[in-house]
Ligand SMILES: NC(=O)C1=CN([C@@H]2O[C@H](COP(=O)(O)OP(=O)(O)OC[C@H]3O[C@@H](n4cnc5c(N)ncnc54)[C@H](OP(=O)(O)O)[C@@H]3O)[C@@H](O)[C@H]2O)[C@H](O)CC1
C-alpha cells in the first residue's frame with residue numbers, strides 16, 4: 001500500500017473530486033458516514049460525546065460526524081474553534097447544518113474557551129487538525145490539546161491525532177499532540193503512524209474507505225510504501241507438482257557461537273521456511289549436536305574452531321549466504337568475516353553481529369556482491385552509520 005506525504009493528500013482529494021466526479025462537500029459527507037459508522041460500531045448511544053472541531057476540513061468532518069451522531073440519538077456537544085473568523089467552505093457548510101440542530105449543544109469559540117467537563121464516560125472526537133497541519137501546535141490550540149490529554153475521556157482522532165505532523169516529528173512538541181485511543185484515518189495511513197515513537201499519540205488505528213480514486217492513487221508517485229501480506233503473496237512463485245529440494249537453491253548460513261546456538265537455529269528455520277531447497281549451517285563444533293537436533297532439515301559444516309567462527313569457508317556452491325546471527329565479536333571472528341566477504345561472489349544477507357563488526361570496517365561494505373542485503377535493527381543501523389556525515393564531508 002502506498003503511503004503519501006500530507007502534501008499529496010490534498011491532490012488525491014482533488015483528483016477524486018474531479019474524476020469521479022463528486023462535490024467536495026459530498027466527499028466530506030462520505031468520510032463522515034464512514035467515521036460515524038466506525039464510532040457507532042464501538043460506542044453506544046448513551047455515550048456522551050464532545051466534539052472539538054478546527055477551522056479546516058478536518059473540523060468539517062468532525063461537524064458532519066456530530067450531526068450524524070445526533071441524528072442517531074447520541075448526546076453531542078460541539079466546540080468549533082474559529083479563532084481567525086475564517087472556516088474552510090465545507091467546514092462552514094457543516095457548521096450551518098449542525099448549529100441549528102436542537103439535539104446538539106453548539107459553541108463557536110473565537111477567543112475565550114471555557115473547557116467542558118470530561119468524565120471517563122465521555123468520548124472526545126478530535127477534529128481540530130488533520131492532514132492540513134503545517135507546523136507544530138502552539139498557543140490556544142496547544143492549550144486545548146493539553147486539556148483533552150489531561151482528561152480521562154476516551155479520544156477518537158479523525159484522520160490523524162491533531163498536532164502530529166504527517167511525516168517528520170523530530171522537532172515537534174510532544175505535549176501539544178493529541179494522545180488518541182483510536183485514530184480513524186481516511187483511506188490511507190500517514191507515514192508517522194508507522195514510527196514507534198508516535199504510537200502513544202496514534203493509539204489503535206484503522207483505515208476507513210472513502211473511495212478515493214484508484215487511478216489517482218496509482219498515478220501519484222510517493223517514496224513510501226507499506227508491505228502487506230498481499231504484496232508478499234504475489235512474490236511467492238508457484239511450485240510444480242514434481243519440484244524437489246534440488247530446485248530451490250542451496251543456502252549457506254554462517255551463524256552461532258558458544259552460548260548463541262539459538263540465533264543459528266532461528267535463522268536456519270527461517271531460511272528453510274522462506275523456501276530454500278537446501279541449507280548448510282557453518283557453525284563451531286560446540287553447536288553441532290544442538291543444530292542437528294533442533295533443525296534436522298539443515299546440514300552442518302563445522303568450523304575448525306570449536307567455539308566460534310574463525311575460518312572462512314568456500315561459498316562457490318551456494319546461491320545465497322547469510323552471515324551474522326549469534327556470531328559474537330571475537331577478534332578472530334572479525335578477521336574471518338572480513339576475509340569471507342573479500343572472496344565472496346555470492347549475494348550475502350548480513351545481519352546482527354556481522355553488522356556490528358562491520359561498523360568498524362565500513363570499507364568492506366563497498367564491495368559486497370550484487371544483490372546483497374543488510375538487515376540492521378535501529379541500534380545496528382546507528383552503529384553502522386555513526387559519524388558517516390563527518391566521514392563523508394572530510
Ligand atoms: N481524502 C481525504 O483524506 C479527505 C480528507 N478530508 C479531511 O480534510 C482534512 C484536511 O483538511 P485541510 O482543510 O486541508 O486541513 P486541516 O483541517 O487539517 O487544517 C487546515 C487549517 O489548519 C490551519 N493550520 C495548519 N497548521 C496550523 C497550526 N499549527 N496552528 C494553527 N492553525 C493551523 C490552516 O491554516 P493556515 O492559514 O496555516 O493554512 C487551515 O486553516 C483531512 O485531515 C480530513 O480530515 C475530507 O473531509 C474528505 C477527504
Ligand SMILES: [K+]
Nearest residue numbers: 126129160162
Ligand atoms: K484530528
